[in-house]
Amino acid sequence: MTNTTRLDAMVFRTLFKKAYIKEYLYRALRNAEFGDADIFITPLMTRIVVYVNRPGSLVSRHGDMIRRLEAELRRAGIENPKIEVKKIREGLLNPQVLANHLALQIEANKYSRALLHRLKNAVLAAGARGIEIIINGRLGGTRARHERLVAGYIRKIGWHAEQLVKEGFSIAIPKLGVVGIRVRVVPPGTVFPDEIKVKEPHELPEEVKKQLGIESNESEVQAQGH
Numbered sequence: 001m002t003n004t005t006r007l008d009a010m011v012f013r014t015l016f017k018k019a020y021i022k023e024y025l026y027r028a029l030r031n032a033e034f035g036d037a038d039i040f041i042t043p044l045m046t047r048i049v050v051y052v053n054r055p056g057s058l059v060s061r062h063g064d065m066i067r068r069l070e071a072e073l074r075r076a077g078i079e080n081p082k083i084e085v086k087k088i089r090e091g092l093l094n095p096q097v098l099a100n101h102l103a104l105q106i107e108a109n110k111y112s113r114a115l116l117h118r119l120k121n122a123v124l125a126a127g128a129r130g131i132e133i134i135i136n137g138r139l140g141g142t143r144a145r146h147e148r149l150v151a152g153y154i155r156k157i158g159w160h161a162e163q164l165v166k167e168g169f170s171i172a173i174p175k176l177g178v179v180g181i182r183v184r185v186v187p188p189g190t191v192f193p194d195e196i197k198v199k200e201p202h203e204l205p206e207e208v209k210k211q212l213g214i215e216s217n218e219s220e221v222q223a224q225g226h
Contacts, residue, residue: 014041021078025050026096028069030170032057033101035094045080046073053091053101092126095168095183102135102181103172111139113147120151127188130154137172137179144177154186164190 018039025037025048033053040047052058058065066083073081091097098119105111116133123131130152138144155161165184172179 017041017046017078020076021046021048021073021081024073024076025069028072029058030100031104033091033097033104035088035091035097041079045082046078048073048081048083050083050085051088051094052085053088053094053097055085055087058085090126092123093128093166093185093187095166095185096170097168098123098133098185099168099170099181099183102133102183103170103179106135106139106172106179106181107174109174116147116149120149123185124152128152129186129188129190131186132182132184134182135179138174138176139179140176152186154184155192160192164192 018041021039022037026034029050029052032055035051035053037051038049040049050058066085070081070083088094088097102111102115102119105115120131120133131150132154133147133149135147136144139147155165165186167185168183170181172181
């Protein structure tokens with residue numbers, strides 16, 4: 001085995017472990033409204049920083065839940081896992097948190113269109129440029145339903161949509177069957193390339209004009225007056 005092959009195998013194992021840990025945490029911490037996790041694998045330990053919207057449901061006085069999660073990961077072959085729990089700063093802007101929240105509401109039989117609109121308004125009020133919620137499955141009645149809510153500015157396709165639009169997915173299992181929830185959020189301050197406006201020389205600040213050697217209109221007028 002060459003050095004390159006060994007390196008490729010090591011990278012693959014690391015990526016596989018990280019994917020496994022995230023999938024496990026997504027399932028185990030859904031009730032805490034799991035948002036994401038940073039995973040650092042070193043020769044001595046596997047440090048896992050978990051971001052959830054409801055950390056109080058995990059951090060008990062004795063830390064039993066954290067120890068149980070670490071024990072499960074050790075049994076799965078993860079070397080010396082150490083979990084740290086942090087609250088997400090702005091859960092309303094995290095699409096994974098939103099998807100998990102909706103899944104829990106559906107399973108608790110609390111879903112309604114009014115709930116979607118309240119959530120949409122809260123997300124936009126938090127500063128998001130846009131939000132899309134898609135729900136597929138049996139939400140009531142005998143037939144599956146497809147519901148979609150879009151508000152603000154959202155991109156569907158293209159490289160920039162994949163890179164700049166955040167996405168979360170969750171599954172609810174109510175009594176009637178399986179329901180899939182997909183949430184897409186455009187974070188505050190996101191600017192897509194086709195929105196960039198190139199300023200004309202006369203629109204630039206005076207300081208920038210001087211740096212570029214561009215005379216201002218005022219200077220031109222004064223010169224003509226002389």
